[in-house]
Amino acid sequence: MTKATRNVQPVTANLGKAGSVELVPSRYAVRVGDVDVVLISDGILPLPTSTMSTNVSEADRNEWFDGRFLQRDMFDWALNIALVRSGERLILIDSGVGDGFEYFTRAGRSVMRLESAGIDLAAITDIVITHMHMDHVGGLNVDGVKSKLRPDVRIHVSAAEVEFWKSPDFSKTVMPEAVPPALRKAAAKFTELYSENIMQFDQTVEVATGVSARVTGGHTPGHCVVDVASNGEKLTFAGDAIFEVGFDHPEWQNGFEHDPDVAADVRIALLTDAAETGALLAAAHVAFPSIGHVARNGKGFRFVPVQWDY
Template sequence: MSQTTHNVQPVLAPIGKEGFGELVSSRYAVRVGDVDVLLISDGVLPLPTSTMSTNVSEADRNEWFDNRFLQRDMFDWALNIALIRSGDKLILVDSGVGDGFEYFTRAGQSVMRLETAGIDLRAITDIVVTHMHMDHVGGLNNDGVKAKLRPDVRIHVAAAEVEFWKNPDFSKTVMPETVPPALRKAAAKFVELYGEHIVPFDKTVEVAPGVSARVTGGHTPGHCVVDVASNGEKLTFAGDAIFEVGFEHPEWQNGFEHDPEGAVDVRIQLFEEAARTGSMLAAAHVAFPSIGHVARTDTGYRFVPVQWDY
């Protein structure tokens, strides 16, 4: 009996094959009053766990990571950006790490994911940079990105942040030795590329109806958060003011903070604000989609992620 050979197609396309969607969701949308907010994952950054708790014992740090079934030495740090539509304004908040760092091969996806989501970069009217670390300006530094943006795009950065990166102080940070030079390089390239588009602000700036940025300092001198408020609802994109370990241990310092003690105060203020008002929080380095509420506990705070609306 002869056998007939059939060309059977796989049920799932090969992962990463061009033309097929990603198997894991990388964007999540919420509506805050009349304002649309889209959170997008730039990927993950593999980092030493010690950077998340530079002022505590190794035993305490190991206990926290063990309780989450995570490795004790290295972990994947989420990296998220946001896109906000308010009226006729389309606002990008941060841009991810970009493609200029060979040791961050699992991040740098933001620009691609914006485009695959049907977002024309030329439609972006404003950009808010929460701070000028490489994982927040790197996507804008990618080759060809500037040419895709509109020639009158406005980039809102705190004046204190721009000034700081002219001669940055790393004396209070605890980073892998390869990081400070990369941070300097990325910040300098960003200013070189976009200096004419930067619109500096002092304390707060209204970017669009219901969308404003406010300087908190702490993580960097000009670090800012973005508040979205409409029809009695509110969401704050907290940039790098908040990390997952900070909910239970807001006093634990992060090695990337240029003012660690000030950053603790900022964290607690944001947690208290969210717990008091019931507003939502999102952040660059909280597990995607990073949106949730904050509840007080006897010893600190608890993050309550939103239930996904499919």
């Protein structure tokens, strides 16, 4: 008998405070040494479960989703961004999906949630784009956002990523039919809007004291992760290098990976490093707030979420 499964729907309520409509928390902060890191939920992307594991059988995939009490056909994929303060620099990592995607009506909350947290977009000095997929640059493409940012905001994108999106190759991906055109459109709009602000880097760049971005490739050729290191403590925001199923099965490939073989190698290397060093890990598509440690678990790994501090 198949287990009863469900995708939990968002809860909204107005509990006496005018304008309060969200009962579910949408941001969580940790301190890494002297650096403040805030994870912010952009919302949820409903996607076919088949895209989560394109190189395994349907039976194996179903077994994993059944074990999570999740539906077998569609999966609610978390989408997170991060905000980092180091000294006088305020750094945004990715920007969410934005608007204009009728199939992603439960995401695109990043700008609203930044503003509701009292973050003036003009205070952001730097933006790191882990890669130029629409759910990472789309928030910057929303009408009116650019005018709220400071004119000299520095947007760090790897040179390989910028070059790739001039003529992107989708030959190794397994995406829903509507996605590649939307990805091309979002990347082109982002490049056009922010061409004067984009600061390309090769392999690594120090964005602020204790905050650096480094290219991993795999998910896209110029995909990067962001390392926060201060006073002997470390957190890595892994972007799209790691998905929830990847802890149990790091060799399982994702349909959104432009080079799935390299992406699997990158994922295993990141998880191995986190397990050996005890560093914190966060990611764009791990359930919010996505912050935790990684432990070895047989041939795979186990994600150990942080205990929430209230």
